[in-house]
Amino acid sequence: MKITVIFDNYPCKEGLTPDWGFSCLIQETEKTILFDTGADGNILLSNMNQLGIDPKIVDIVFLSHEHWDHTGGLSAFLGKNSDCTLYLPKSFSTRFGARNYKEVSESIEICKDVHSTGELGTGMKEQSLVLKTEKGLVVITGCAHPGIVNILERVKEIFKQKIYLVIGGFHLLDCSDSEIQKIISDFKSLDVKLAGPSHCSGDRTIKLFNREYRDNFVRLGVGRSLSTDCTDQEI
Ligand SMILES: [Zn+2]
Ligand SMILES: [Zn+2]
Numbered sequence: 440m441k442i443t444v445i446f447d448n449y450p451c452k453e454g455l456t457p458d459w460g461f462s463c464l465i466q467e468t469e470k471t472i473l474f475d476t477g478a479d480g481n482i483l484l485s486n487m488n489q490l491g492i493d494p495k496i497v498d499i500v501f502l503s504h505e506h507w508d509h510t511g512g513l514s515a516f517l518g519k520n521s522d523c524t525l526y527l528p529k530s531f532s533t534r535f536g537a538r539n540y541k542e543v544s545e546s547i548e549i550c551k552d553v554h555s556t557g558e559l560g561t562g563m564k565e566q567s568l569v570l571k572t573e574k575g576l577v578v579i580t581g582c583a584h585p586g587i588v589n590i591l592e593r594v595k596e597i598f599k600q601k602i603y604l605v606i607g608g609f610h611l612l613d614c615s616d617s618e619i620q621k622i623i624s625d626f627k628s629l630d631v632k633l634a635g636p637s638h639c640s641g642d643r644t645i646k647l648f649n650r651e652y653r654d655n656f657v658r659l660g661v662g663r664s665l666s667t668d669c670t671d672q673e674i
Pocket of ligand 2 (some may be wrong): 504506549581582
């Protein structure tokens with residue numbers, strides 16, 4: 440399994456454009472999956488181009504929640520690949536004119552070893568992506584509006600397996616240091632091995648996770664690639 444961050448407000452690889460939002464590509468699974476699309480289609484497509492990723496290789500676009508910084512790149516992407524299937528929470532107000540789409544409410548399998556948590560939360564509803572790997576579960580979140588710890592507790596309940604890695608937006612921008620510390624200790628109680636906060640996690644969250652998780656901290660940013668078979672950063 441390989442994950443490449445295509446859109447993120449944190450920089451990582453030179454030549455790519457950071458911008459507010461999040462998107463990553465999941466490859467070497469049964470289907471190739473684009474998780475969210477960032478805020479801007481031009482930046483999404485130009486980053487894909489720089490990374491040598493042809494939009495046509497994507498089988499599935501998985502949208503976590505209906506915020507512009509996650510759905511903004513979609514129409515430009517569909518302009519390059521209208522054959523993909525869109526997986527979106529049932530609560531979305533639009534289907535974006537997609538030719539093929541699946542509405543998600545409960546937790547479902549998307550392809551072999553790839554699942555959605557189903558729509559979670561009471562305010563802005565959101566689904567997270569869960570990948571089953573030999574090392575444990577990999578959880579990818581968009582903004583984590585239902586609460587990052589609530590999401591992880593639900594993942595444990597649904598899948599009854601160890602959580603190996605959590606990446607994406609943790610939505611902790613307005614949290615105090617002590618609130619962030621509490622979340623880090625919850626991560627440890629939930630036995631989360633590796634943590635990669637980015638996007639709307641906030642600079643202090645990234646700093647504190649880095650300090651507490653040390654070698655098990657995963658730094659994201661646009662262009663970062665993570666692989667279970669050692670391409671860039673082995674996870
Ligand atoms: Zn966001
Ligand atoms: Zn959001």
